Amino acid sequence: MSDPIRVLLVDDHEMLRAGFRTILDSQPDITIVGEAATGAEAVAAASALRPDVITMDVQMPDMDGIEATRRIVADGDLQAAIAIVTTFDRDDYLFSALDAGASGFLLKNSGPEDLIAAVRVLAAGDGMLAPEVTRRVVQRYATTxxxxxxxxxxxxxxxxxxxxxxxxxxxxxxxxxxxxxxxxxxxxxxxxxxxxxxxxxxxxxxxxxxxxxxxxxxxxxx
Missing domain, CATH: 1.10.10.10 (Winged helix-like DNA-binding domain superfamily/Winged helix DNA-binding domain)
Known part of the structure; x- marks a missing residue:
């Protein structure tokens, strides 16, 4: 049996982190190794805990999720795949996240099964975009x-x-x-x-x- 997928949860709302933890902890192949409430905490936790996947909020105090993603991806010693999970379906967030090195983009109104699938897909080395934004990504880059x-x-x-x-x-x-x-x-x-x-x-x-x-x-x- 392979080792469980190690996940770091990053969101400044404790209730949302608790919800994500409940959803993901219910899966035998996923384990939560830590939580962070700010971008700076996320960077430090990623270095200390070495997760396989990070779910990253965007709007947070101290340092936003885009900058935290950029710093984690820039660290060659870290192999964590990062999924941006946000309430805001905004193109500036989407494309800034992809440019920063995020491997996925998921909206918080997605179902529990989508969050679980995103963690597994990213852990397997693939990327995942919410269906709502995939077409926009293709159109944006195809016409640029x-x-x-x-x-x-x-x-x-x-x-x-x-x-x-x-x-x-x-x-x-x-x-x-x-x-x-x-x-x-x-x-x-x-x-x-x-x-x-x-x-x-x-x-x-x-x-x-x-x-x-x-x-x-x-x-x-x-």
């Missing part, structure tokens, strides 16, 4: 031309990928699942998983969400 300064970097990244890996990346950028990619390319899901893993490694991306952000930013997909 890459900056000229990234052209050479984009070319270098593109040259690292095989033709098949580039195809898989393009479909990942369309928010397709492994099963959907497999059906589209007439290959097995295990093969898709291998291609996705190689794409992430070659791009230096933490997960699928970050790969999509990187790909659009550098013009690897349209």
């Amino acid at each position: 031309a890459p900056e000229a300064a990234t052209a050479s970097t984009g070319l270098e990244l593109a040259e690292r990928l095989t033709d098949r890996e580039a195809e898989v990346l393009a479909l990942v950028a369309e928010a397709m699942s492994n099963a959907e990619i497999a059906a589209s390319l007439f290959i097995g899901e295990a093969t898709v998983k291998t291609h996705v893993s190689r794409v992430l490694q070659k791009l230096g991306a933490r997960d699928r969400v970050q790969a999509v952000v990187l790909a659009h930013r550098h013009g690897l997909v349209r």
